[in-house]
Amino acid sequence: MPVLSVLPPDFLEQLTSYVTPTRLLVGCLVLWVSAVRAFRWRRYNAIHREYEAKWNNGQGTITPEEAQKICHVSTMYDMPELLNNALAFALFKTYAVPTISKLLVQMKQLSSSNTVSRRYADTEILISTWFTCPISGFHDPQFALKNREMGDDAQPAEDPRAMIALARTNWLHGHYKISNDDYLYTLCLFILEPITWARKYGWRPLSPLEQHSFYTLWAEIGRRMNLQDIPESVEAFQIWGREYEERVMVPTQSNHDTAVHTLNELLAAAPNAFGIKKFGERIAICLLDDIVREAMMYPASPWIYHVIANSLMSSVSFIQRWFMLPRRHPKTHFDTSLGLRFAPGVCPRMHPKKWTAKPWYKPESTGLGYYRDKLLVSIGFYNEMPGAHLKSDGYRLEEVGPAAFENSAHEEVMKNAADLLGCPIAGPWSLEARKGAGI
Incomplete structure (x- = not known):
């Protein structure tokens, strides 16, 4: 018997009267938000299932190689643009330290647009390489541990780019007199700024496991750069960083000059027409802590710029969290597959x-x-x-x-x-x- 024959004669009329355009739109929206919610947290949940028990809320141990894998979830898939900007801002904030800004001025790396732009490009290349490529040199960290023990019989690294980049950085830094504290402060910001930006501007904060992983990975990078007296946790780094800022951050012309040159480079593509570039500069200054802004000798931005900056960042994170499906492929600064191809x-x-x-x-x-x-x-x-x-x-x-x-x-x-x-x-x-x- 046909299905329609057992339905009331006015069934289609009742159905069309019930399924109004508004109800249909709301239903589709609910389905879409539910799908986004289901897919957006998959990688986050998977990496926590894999490592949270091993970490055991700080009672266990996460290796630097495992930490790198955990960090890649947020930096390559969940919030790549935001956390990349957080690292760029971390480097920018170091220019509020007079000993760092004076060294950059003495190096004449800010003497022309060519040197400023190349320094920025090279710095991003080196940092992104040791953060992205396997620091063990192998895609299987367990094999890397066994390989190290083989001495002269050890196999060549599958992908040695991370440590080539770090060795090149160490050699370049060796030409300049940089204090251990200045190194530590830079390392401190590389750990803390992504955590802060994710909490304030991200579609989700970094979990305690992720925060510990950022610390573990960067602390290992610091040890391979021969840094001394690295604080023993994220919390200890926060205390050390605040004390260091209060002790050394004072307004100097070198701070201001370095900040201006760098901000001009970051906003170089913004047109001057209609005050767009000036507006971008004001928004960027809003993202600085007062102690950093004052050390760079920038005036405080009017309150309306802070409202605009926070509204823009909050809107982006809201749309990402509820309406955008997650990335299917990692977002990286360069082709990570080159080492195998x-x-x-x-x-x-x-x-x-x-x-x-x-x-x-x-x-x-x-x-x-x-x-x-x-x-x-x-x-x-x-x-x-x-x-x-x-x-x-x-x-x-x-x-x-x-x-x-x-x-x-x-x-x-x-x-x-x-x-x-x-x-x-x-x-x-x-x-x-x-x-x-x-x-």
Whole structure:
């Protein structure tokens, strides 16, 4: 018997009168929000199921390699843009320390837009590389531990880029007199700013396990940079950081000059028309703590700018939490798969996935890509077209840094990277591959 024959004659009429456009819209919205809620927390729940019992609320132990995996959930999938900006702001805040800002002025890294933009690009490359690529050199940390114990028979690292970047950083820093406390304060901000930004502006805060993982990973980076007296927890770092700011943050011209040059670089793509760039500067200043803003000699922004800044950030986090599905693929600063994709004898160069106004390391485009870049230059998104003068052929990690040091200490950097890894470096990232390619 047909189904419709057993239904009341006016069934369709009743159904259409009940399912009004408003009810249909509300129903679809509820279904969508429920789907977003179900999918958005999957990675968060999965990583906590895997490691929360092992950590046991601080009674257990999380290794640096495990901490790196835990951190990647928030930094690559859940809040990549927000936490990347948090790290950029952490570095920006260090310029309120006179000993740091004076050193940057003496280094003449702020003497032109070229040096400022390249320093920013290189710093982001180095930090993102050791944060993103496996610090053990292997995608299986357990194998890395066993491999270290094999001594001369140890296998070469699968992906040594993290420690090449860190060894290059250590070598570059070795040219300057930087106090242990200034190093510690920078490390402190790299731990605390993502935690603070996620709590204030993120669609979710970082859990205690995630906060501990940020500490564990960055503390390990600090030890590999030979930092001394690293505080023993997130809470201890918070206390140390506040005391350090109160002790050393005072207004100086070098603080102001360094901050202005850096903020100009960060806002280089913003047009001056209609006061847009000035507005962006005001909003950025609103995100600074008063002690930092005063040390940089910036005037306080009117209250309305604070309302606008907080409203913008809160709106984005609200939309993300309730209406946006989570990322399916990790968002990284560069192609993380490169370490596994090249045949023996190939010597790759790397390119970032995003660029500032002066597009360092951006490949020269052809076809429609060339006209796209021309359009972006014409509207001020880029200051100039990619080219050889901006290293459009890409970078090698052992070269990264000021132009004067590009061809220096490659052997020393690779040796130190191998020491940090506890195993040899071979394959596409090695100096042997570089020499074989005639570079």
